[in-house]
Amino acid sequence: MDNTAQPSQFIIFKDHIGPGEQKTVLLPVGELPSGTSISIRAYVYRSINPGPTALILGGVHGDEINGVEICLLYTSPSPRDRG
Numbered sequence: 001m002d003n004t005a006q007p008s009q010f011i012i013f014k015d016h017i018g019p020g021e022q023k024t025v026l027l028p029v030g031e032l033p034s035g036t037s038i039s040i041r042a043y044v045y046r047s048i049n050p051g052p053t054a055l056i057l058g059g060v061h062g063d064e065i066n067g068v069e070i071c072l073l074y075t076s077p078s079p080r081d082r083g
Contacts, residue, residue, distance in 0.1 A: 012025045045075075
């Protein structure tokens with residue numbers, strides 16, 4: 001019997017993200033009275049290793065820029081990682 005854990009499927013909206021993949025997903029969130037659809041861009045980074053999941057969210061309200069900056073700082077490689 002093979003007890004090797006297989007990675008589970010990871011699906012956001014209609015996009016499948018495999019282990020080790022990075023993908024930009026457009027999430028439809030609404031539509032203007034003109035019929036123009038509105039989407040939020042989500043950047044997904046999936047590890048090849050199993051483990052916990054984290055959501056880093058910022059920029060939900062257009063005039064709140066601090067959250068966006070924190071997300072950029074948190075997801076950018078640190079100087080220590082760059083060598």
